[in-house]
Each structure stands twice: as structure tokens, then as C-alpha cells.
Amino acid sequence: MAPSVLVGQPGEQPIAIAPKPLNKTVIQTSTPNPSLQVTADHHLKSVNAPVYAPGRGEVLVHIKATGICGSDIHFWKTGRIGSLVFEGDCIIGHEASGIVLECGEDVNNLKAGDRVAVEPGVPCEHCFLCDEGQYNLCEDVQFAGVYPYHGTIQRFKVHPAKWLHKLPDNVSFAEGALLEPLSVVMHGIRSTGLSLGRGVVVCGAGPIGLIALAAARASGAHPIVVTDLEPSRLAFARDFVPSCITYQVDRNKDAQGNAQAIRALFGESEYVAPDTVLECTGVESSVCTAAYTARRGGTVMVIGVGKAMMNNLPFMHLSLAEIDLRFINRYRDTWPPAIQCLSGGILDLKKLVSHVFPLEKAEDALHLCADPRNGTIKVLVVDEQEARL
Missing domain, CATH: 3.40.50.720 (NAD(P)-binding Rossmann-like Domain)
Known part of the structure; x- marks a missing residue:
């Protein structure tokens, strides 16, 4: 893996983050991109992260809701889950939904304004497991929020259009974030x-x-x-x-x-x-x-x-x-039926959301979740601010 690089705003202490994706263009936005990262030495740090332009087949998403997962806490506290190791600093979060802001070339299934759920694992699509349809077992998967792939506790995130799923009007962003644990x-x-x-x-x-x-x-x-x-x-x-x-x-x-x-x-x-x-x-x-x-x-x-x-x-x-x-190892081919479960009223998971924090207070959300005495069920980090490019 390539070494981490140092970034930061003028006058701020540089912050180590995982390498940006190759051939990605950083764009300037009129809205900042606050995010939460877990550092390699087991700390939480709020970062104004760079925003990337969507490439071919990719979409720039305004993340509206992210659920806190036990794995986020585990990576923060221990730096690893099995063979998954945080060797550098990385924006966490993978249970997410949002709204499409901009589409890259060759994206035909989505358009700006579409409400989407994020399937966070992006497999290589070339190995024998992917060829057999077992893409959740792909060893080269790029999984959001697992080092070195930045996650969804940020305002702006680029993600392949293939791994975004449209939300019906009767499924909220909060419910969209619950599709991952579902x-x-x-x-x-x-x-x-x-x-x-x-x-x-x-x-x-x-x-x-x-x-x-x-x-x-x-x-x-x-x-x-x-x-x-x-x-x-x-x-x-x-x-x-x-x-x-x-x-x-x-x-x-x-x-x-x-x-x-x-x-x-x-x-x-x-x-x-x-x-x-x-x-x-x-x-x-x-x-x-x-x-x-x-x-x-x-x-x-x-x-x-x-x-x-x-x-x-x-x-x-x-x-x-x-x-x-x-x-099991995560999931495969579950997002469409999961969306149908919520849209069709087969399951109602809204009661699970016990606490909601704004994006700027995502660090507080992690601290609340880390203490079982606080009685949390599912904690969401949400962004109500309008995002302008």
C-alpha cells in the first residue's frame, strides 16, 4: 500500500490521510467537506477532506445519513478486525444514503437529484469469485470506511454508480442508511x-x-x-x-x-x-x-x-x-430486495434509530456509541445542510 500523505487547510496542522485514488481530480466547492477519520494511533479526528470529481462510471454523492456500526468503534479502539488493519488514517462509515450531485461519463442509470443508498463494497469484478457471483468474497474489494478506502462520514463522496441503488419516495434517508445492516x-x-x-x-x-x-x-x-x-x-x-x-x-x-x-x-x-x-x-x-x-x-x-x-x-x-x-462475509445481491422490504412495509425499522447527530458532531456520536451504558440502539450521523459545488 502507498504511504499516507499530509493534507490540511492553511494555518492548520497537516493531517495524515490515506492516499487519494489514482487519477482523481480534486475540485473546489463552495461548501466545506467535514468528515470524521480514525487515525492510525486510535484517535478520532475531524477533517475538512478533499472533494473529488466523479470519473467514468462514478457519481458524486451528498451523503445525507450514515449509521454508526460496531465495526467503526472496533477500528477506532483496536485498529483492526481480523486481517483488516488500519495502517494509516481513514474516514470511517459505510451505512449510508444520500443524493446524487453530479455524474461522471457513461453513467446512464442515475441523474442529479436521485436519492440513493450506498452499497459500500466495490469488488474487482475480475477474479473467479466475482465471475461466479460471489462478489462479497472478493479479496480485492474496496470497502468504504476500511483503510485505505475513505468512508461515508463526510459530506461529499465519489462512488461507482453500479453500487448505488435508487430509493423510492417512501423510503427516507435514515431508512436508506439501515439498508446496510439489513x-x-x-x-x-x-x-x-x-x-x-x-x-x-x-x-x-x-x-x-x-x-x-x-x-x-x-x-x-x-x-x-x-x-x-x-x-x-x-x-x-x-x-x-x-x-x-x-x-x-x-x-x-x-x-x-x-x-x-x-x-x-x-x-x-x-x-x-x-x-x-x-x-x-x-x-x-x-x-x-x-x-x-x-x-x-x-x-x-x-x-x-x-x-x-x-x-x-x-x-x-x-x-x-x-x-x-x-x-457470512457481508452480503451480496441484497439491496434491491432490502429496499422492497422497507418500501412495501414488510419491515419497519424506523424505531431502531435512537440518536441522531449532525455531521459536524460525528465525533460525539462515536463516543456515545462506544459506551454501552448510554443505551444506544442505532445512532445516525446526518447532514441537513445544502451542499453546493
């Missing part, structure tokens, strides 16, 4: 075989878990149990999906003990034990609990992002019970 869930549940009247457990009542809860309900799964350590999150889950059953994880029980208590909520028959467990935390103890919770022959889908190595998974239990342990 896509994570949709990719996770697509291969799990949720069906009418079959039991599901959702581990974790954070934003992803709550979306998974709503999606499972919409699929017709029943009964649905959602678990968490925090009573306040379980109370929110009951309000969000009133038909769900909640279970507060007992810190004094091991994985098998909690699994036994969860399974008891489904009744005594092995037949009605949960077919599917959607593990939305990535925490090792929760993954182990999920493994013991699923019925024999069932499926555990790990949607949550966890630590690089887990040492205590119950391998032989999974093997002897033929439990299908599955994982």
Missing part, C-alpha cells in the same frame, strides 16, 4: 431455511440482532426467542417485536446451562426445539451457547463479528448432532 441480516438468513411455524433463536439484541428478530418474524418463524445480557435491550426487543420471547443470559451459567434454559422456552419435545439459531454477537460464549441450543440437525448461522481465534467451540457436539455451523 443486508447483513438478509445474507445471513437467506441460506438458513427459516420457515412458517419453526422455532428460531436470535442471540443478541443489538442492531443486527433486532433486525434479525424482525426479519425472522416476517418470515413466519415461530416461536422466536431473543437473548441478551442487558434487560433494557430485551425490553426494547419486546416493544419492537411484541410476539417474541426474551431470555436474559445468566452470567452464572455456562454455555450448556444457558442453552438448556433457552430450549425449555420451546417446550419439552425435541421436535419443537429451534431449527435455527442466528448468532448476532460474535462473542465466543454466545457462539458456544448457540451450538448447544440448536436441535440436532439444525443450523447455527454466525452473523456477528468476533475475535480472530476461538478456542472453546464444542466441536464434537456439533459433529455428533450434525449441526450446520455457518458464517
Whole structure:
């Protein structure tokens, strides 16, 4: 990777940011471009970032809303998630929607004024995985908000038109920002075989878990149990999906003990034990609990992002019970159906937005999210200012 360069406004301390894209033209705008970056030494810094002209096949977007993701906090605090490492400073954010300001050459599907959702991963489109349609597994993906590719907590962002999706008039910018976590869930549940009247457990009542809860309900799964350590999150889950059953994880029980208590909520028959467990935390103890919770022959889908190595998974239990342990990497081909879910009223996720911050106070939004005692669900950074080029 090329080294970071130093930029800054006259009279300001230069700021290290990741290299700008090759052959990109910096344009002058009458509106500044405030942004939030995570630095290589684990700090947050507000930056007046450069604005690039859209190239061939690209669009300049005024980002109107970005959701804060747990991965943003993780990159800030630790500088890495698995093999994804912040080797320099980078503007974060990837759950976004906005309005098209300008189109580059050969853009025919969008025009200035279109409202769009941003699919943040841009694959190479040349490797065998892309050729097979598994573009989410592309090793050369340029993913917004993951170093060295700048993200969406900024006013102006250039993005390929192919990876922008028009929003219907009845889907707000806030809901457009929720399409990214919804896509994570949709990719996770697509291969799990949720069906009418079959039991599901959702581990974790954070934003992803709550979306998974709503999606499972919409699929017709029943009964649905959602678990968490925090009573306040379980109370929110009951309000969000009133038909769900909640279970507060007992810190004094091991994985098998909690699994036994969860399974008891489904009744005594092995037949009605949960077919599917959607593990939305990535925490090792929760993954182990999920493994013991699923019925024999069932499926555990790990949607949550966890630590690089887990040492205590119950391998032989999974093997002897033929439990299908599955994982996902982001998503693919989910934006159009996700938009239909929101536009058609299949899912209503608006209640998930618990806090809203203006773009200029994005740093405050990250600090609020970083402390679980603040009771956040989904925090949005929004830009209400008119953007002029």
C-alpha cells in the first residue's frame, strides 16, 4: 500500500490521510467537506477532506445519513478486525444514503437529484469469485470506511454508480442508511431455511440482532426467542417485536446451562426445539451457547463479528448432532430486495434509530456509541445542510 500523505487547510496542522485514488481530480466547492477519520494511533479526528470529481462510471454523492456500526468503534479502539488493519488514517462509515450531485461519463442509470443508498463494497469484478457471483468474497474489494478506502462520514463522496441503488419516495434517508445492516441480516438468513411455524433463536439484541428478530418474524418463524445480557435491550426487543420471547443470559451459567434454559422456552419435545439459531454477537460464549441450543440437525448461522481465534467451540457436539455451523462475509445481491422490504412495509425499522447527530458532531456520536451504558440502539450521523459545488 502507498504511504499516507499530509493534507490540511492553511494555518492548520497537516493531517495524515490515506492516499487519494489514482487519477482523481480534486475540485473546489463552495461548501466545506467535514468528515470524521480514525487515525492510525486510535484517535478520532475531524477533517475538512478533499472533494473529488466523479470519473467514468462514478457519481458524486451528498451523503445525507450514515449509521454508526460496531465495526467503526472496533477500528477506532483496536485498529483492526481480523486481517483488516488500519495502517494509516481513514474516514470511517459505510451505512449510508444520500443524493446524487453530479455524474461522471457513461453513467446512464442515475441523474442529479436521485436519492440513493450506498452499497459500500466495490469488488474487482475480475477474479473467479466475482465471475461466479460471489462478489462479497472478493479479496480485492474496496470497502468504504476500511483503510485505505475513505468512508461515508463526510459530506461529499465519489462512488461507482453500479453500487448505488435508487430509493423510492417512501423510503427516507435514515431508512436508506439501515439498508446496510439489513443486508447483513438478509445474507445471513437467506441460506438458513427459516420457515412458517419453526422455532428460531436470535442471540443478541443489538442492531443486527433486532433486525434479525424482525426479519425472522416476517418470515413466519415461530416461536422466536431473543437473548441478551442487558434487560433494557430485551425490553426494547419486546416493544419492537411484541410476539417474541426474551431470555436474559445468566452470567452464572455456562454455555450448556444457558442453552438448556433457552430450549425449555420451546417446550419439552425435541421436535419443537429451534431449527435455527442466528448468532448476532460474535462473542465466543454466545457462539458456544448457540451450538448447544440448536436441535440436532439444525443450523447455527454466525452473523456477528468476533475475535480472530476461538478456542472453546464444542466441536464434537456439533459433529455428533450434525449441526450446520455457518458464517457470512457481508452480503451480496441484497439491496434491491432490502429496499422492497422497507418500501412495501414488510419491515419497519424506523424505531431502531435512537440518536441522531449532525455531521459536524460525528465525533460525539462515536463516543456515545462506544459506551454501552448510554443505551444506544442505532445512532445516525446526518447532514441537513445544502451542499453546493
